[in-house]
Amino acid sequence: MFEQLKQVSALVLNEGDNVATVLADVAKGARVMILGRDGRCICQIEAKEVIPAGHKICVKPVLPGESVVKYGNDIGCAVSGIATGNWVHVHNLASRRGRGDLAAGKGGCA
Amino acid sequence: MTFSGFPRPDGAVGVRNYLAVIPTVVCANHVSKSIAREIPGSVALAHEHGCNQIGADADLFKRTLAGLGKNPNVGAVLLVGLGCEEFNPWEIAELIIPSGKEVCCLSIQEEGGTSKAIARGIKLAQELYSGIRDIQRRECPLHMLTVGIECGGSDYTSGIVSNPAAGLCADSLVRQGARVVFSETTEIVGAEHLLMSRIASETKRALLQQMVNRVEEDARRMNCDIRGAQPTPGNIAGGLSTIEEKSLGAICKSGSSPIVDVLEYAEPCTLPGVSFMDTPGHDVTSMVGMVAGGAQLLLFTTGRGTPTGNALAPVIKLCANPETVKKMAENIDIDLSQVVYGNSTLDFAANEIYDYLLKVAAGEKTRAEMLGHCEFGIHRVGPTL
Numbered sequence: 001m002f003e004q005l006k007q008v009s010a011l012v013l014n015e016g017d018n019v020a021t022v023l024a025d026v027a028k029g030a031r032v033m034i035l036g037r038d039g040r041c042i043c044q045i046e047a048k049e050v051i052p053a054g055h056k057i058c059v060k061p062v063l064p065g066e067s068v069v070k071y072g073n074d075i076g077c078a079v080s081g082i083a084t085g086n087w088v089h090v091h092n093l094a095s096r097r098g099r100g101d102l103a104a105g106k107g108g109c110a
Numbered sequence: 111m112t113f114s115g116f117p118r119p120d121g122a123v124g125v126r127n128y129l130a131v132i133p134t135v136v137c138a139n140h141v142s143k144s145i146a147r148e149i150p151g152s153v154a155l156a157h158e159h160g161c162n163q164i165g166a167d168a169d170l171f172k173r174t175l176a177g178l179g180k181n182p183n184v185g186a187v188l189l190v191g192l193g194c195e196e197f198n199p200w201e202i203a204e205l206i207i208p209s210g211k212e213v214c215c216l217s218i219q220e221e222g223g224t225s226k227a228i229a230r231g232i233k234l235a236q237e238l239y240s241g242i243r244d245i246q247r248r249e250c251p252l253h254m255l256t257v258g259i260e261c262g263g264s265d266y267t268s269g270i271v272s273n274p275a276a277g278l279c280a281d282s283l284v285r286q287g288a289r290v291v292f293s294e295t296t297e298i299v300g301a302e303h304l305l306m307s308r309i310a311s312e313t314k315r316a317l318l319q320q321m322v323n324r325v326e327e328d329a330r331r332m333n334c335d336i337r338g339a340q341p342t343p344g345n346i347a348g349g350l351s352t353i354e355e356k357s358l359g360a361i362c363k364s365g366s367s368p369i370v371d372v373l374e375y376a377e378p379c380t381l382p383g384v385s386f387m388d389t390p391g392h393d394v395t396s397m398v399g400m401v402a403g404g405a406q407l408l409l410f411t412t413g414r415g416t417p418t419g420n421a422l423a424p425v426i427k428l429c430a431n432p433e434t435v436k437k438m439a440e441n442i443d444i445d446l447s448q449v450v451y452g453n454s455t456l457d458f459a460a461n462e463i464y465d466y467l468l469k470v471a472a473g474e475k476t477r478a479e480m481l482g483h484c485e486f487g488i489h490r491v492g493p494t495l
Contacts, residue, residue: 100329
C-alpha cells in the first residue's frame with residue numbers, strides 16, 4: 001500500500017497544456033509531481049484514479065466540449081467534465097478530426 | 111562530413127549494393143524469389159500487384175517499381191514479368207535505364223514456363239551481379255544521402271523523446287546538405303498547421319492540405335471515426351488518445367527545418383532539405399514509398415516495438431520506452447530510454463543517432479538486417495478490376 005502511494009512524476013510538454021504524461025503507473029491517491037520540460041517541479045497533484053504509465057493526468061480542470069491541450073495544441077475535446085487528477089484518455093477525450101462517423105449522425109463530440 | 115558508399119553511374123551513392131530482382135506482377139513472385147535465392151547479394155521484391163490496375167493507381171505502381179530500381183542501394187536490376195500484364199518489364203526498364211545501371215528483363219510466358227524462366231533468370235542474375243560485385247566503397251559527401259524517417263508502434267515516449275531526437279538528427283543532416291523525407295499523411299492530421307508554417311510555397315501548402323483533406327474524406331466516405339485504426343489499439347494502450355495527439359508527436363521526427371517539397375507516393379526526392387511524402391500510416395508501404403523516392407537509409411522510431419525492416423534500405427530502430435528496450439532488445443538499435451527520465455538529453459541522443467547512421471551507411475548492419483527483416487509492400491490508390 002505504502003509502495004503504491006509513493007510519488008511519481010508526470011511531464012507537462014508546454015505551459016498551456018491541461019494534461020501531463022505520467023512516467024510510471026500511478027495508484028489512486030498517489031501524489032504526482034508535475035514537471036516541466038526543464039525537469040523543474042511545477043506542482044503536485046493527487047491522482048483521483050489509477051493511471052497507467054505513459055497515460056495522461058489532468059492538471060487543469062476541463063469542461064465538457066472544451067479542448068484538451070498537449071504540446072500547446074488541441075488534441076481533441078472533453079466528452080465529459082474532467083477534474084484535476086483524473087485520468088484523461090479515450091473514455092473522456094474524443095478526436096475532432098477523422099470523424100467520418102459524425103457526418104453519418106453517429107458519435108458525439110464535434 | 112563524408113560517408114562511405116557505393117558510387118553509381120549517375121553520380122548517386124548507395125549504402126548497400128544489391129541486385130534487385132523485381133517481379134512486375136504478382137504472378138512472377140515465385141520465379142523472382144527462386145532466382146534471388148540462388149544469387150548472393152540479390153533481393154527479390156515480391157508484391158501482390160501489377161495486374162488489373164488503372165489510372166492514378168497504375169501510375170503509382172509504375173513509379174514505385176521504377177523508383178526502387180533507381181534507388182542508389184541497387185547496383186543492377188532484373189525485371190521479371192509474366193507476359194500478359196499491363197506493366198511489362200521492358201516498359202519499367204526504360205524508366206530505370208537512364209540511371210546508367212544494367213537492367214535485364216525476363217518474361218515467363220516467353221521463356222516457356224516456371225523452370226525455364228528460373229534457369230534463364232539465374233543466368234542473367236549471375237551476369238548482372240558479376241558486374242556490381244567488385245564495386246568498392248568510397249568516401250562521399252553527406253549531401254549524397256537521402257534519409258527517410260518513419261515512426262511506428264508509437265506510444266507516449268515517441269512524441270516526447272524518440273521523434274524529437276530523430277528530428278534533431280534530421281536538422282543536422284539538413285545542415286550538411288542532405289535530403290530528409292518523412293511521410294504518413296494520416297499521422298499529420300491535427301498537426302498540419304505546424305507543417306504549413308514551415309512551407310514557403312503556397313502551391314505546396316495547398317497540395318499538403320489536399321492530402322490531409324483526402325484522409326478525412328475517406329473517413330466520411332466510410333462513415334467511420336478513424337480512432338481504433340488511427341491511433342491503433344497499440345497506440346491507445348501506450349497512452350495516445352486521439353489522432354491529433356499522435357500526429358503532434360509524430361511530426362517532431364521531421365525536425366524544425368523548412369519543408370522544401372511535398373511529394374506524391376514514390377515521387378523522387380530531389381531537393382536538399384526536408385520533404386514530406388504522401389503515404390499511408392502503414393509502416394511497410396510508407397517506407398517503400400520513401401525508398402522508391404530515393405531514400406538509402408531509414409530511421410524508425412518506435413515505442414511499443416516493431417521488428418520491421420526494408421528490402422533495400424537499412425532500417426535503424428530508435429526506442430525510448432524502457433519496457434520495450436528490455437523486452438524487444440534484439441530489435442532496437444538505439445536505446446533512448448534514459449532521456450525519458452532526464453538522465454540523458456535529446457541533443458546527446460541526436461548525436462548518437464547521427465554517428466550510428468554514418469556507421470550503418472558505411473556497412474554496419476542494423477538489427478533488422480541481422481534478423482533478416484526485409485518487409486516489402488506497395489501502396490494502392492485504386493481498385494483491382
